[in-house]
Amino acid sequence: MSGQLLDLMGEAAKRPLYLVDAPTLTERDRRSAIATWxxxxxxxxxxARIFKDLQLQAADAGLSSAWRDKLARFEADEYRHGTQCAAAVVALGGEARQTLPDLPPVPTHGDTCALEGLMRNVLSVSCLSETVAVALINSERLESGPRELERTLRLILADEVGHARFGWRLLDELAPKLGPVRKKRLSAWLRLAFGHLEAHELRELPAGPAPSQQAAEVGVCDGNEARSLFYETVSTVIVPGLERRGLAAQAAWQSRVAA
Ligand SMILES: [Fe+2]
Ligand SMILES: [Fe+2]
Known part of the structure; x- marks a missing residue:
C-alpha cells in the first residue's frame, strides 16, 4: 500500500457535499482546509488497514466472533470515513487524491503470546489513539460552521466512539483474567505505546493557532488547543481508565519512551 495513489474522486462524486452555508475563505484558508481534509x-x-490486521490477530488470539465481527465493521467504518473526508475535500474545491504513506504491518509481538500481543495493539489503537480521536473530532465538530461538515464530523465521531469503546470493553472482559505478571508486562509496554502516541499526535497537530476563524469553521484546527486537549485526554481519561483496570498507566505515561 506504501506509495500507492489513493484516488477517491469517484467515491466523493457519489456522495457530494454542498457547503451552501460555508464562510467566505481566503485562498490560503481554503488550501489549508483542503490539506486538512x-x-x-x-x-x-x-x-482501515489497521483494523483489517487486527481481525487476523483476534482470530489467532481466540477472540469470539462477536468481537471479531466488530473489528470487521470498524474496517468498513474507516473506509467510509475516508470517502466522507474525500467528499469534504471536493466540496472545498480540492482533489481527493493523495499518496498513501509507508505503513508497516501492525506488530505481531513475537516475544509474547497471541492474546497479549493483541492486547498491546488494542490498547494502542482503541484505548489510546481512538480515545484521543474522539476528543479531537468532537472539538472540531463544535467549531464547524457549515451544517454538512458538522454532520460529517458527527457521523464519523459516532463510529470513533465505538472504536474506542471496543478496547475499553475488551479490557474490562480480559483484565480480570490477565494476572499480575501479564499486567506488569502490559504496563511496561505502555511506556512505548504512550511515546508513539505522543509523537504521532504532535506530528499531526500543527504547533500554532488556526489561520482564521473561517478556516476553523471548515475544519482547520487550532493546533495549540488541540495539543492541550490531547494532553488533557491522556491525563483525565486514558490514564485513569487504564489504572482502574489494573495497569500502571500513570507511571508508564510519566516514563514514556520518546519515539
Ligand atoms: Fe475513522
Ligand atoms: Fe476509528
Missing amino acids: QGRMVNEWVS
Missing part, C-alpha cells in the same frame, strides 16, 4: 482522508484509510 486530505490528511484525514489518508488517516482513515490507514485506520
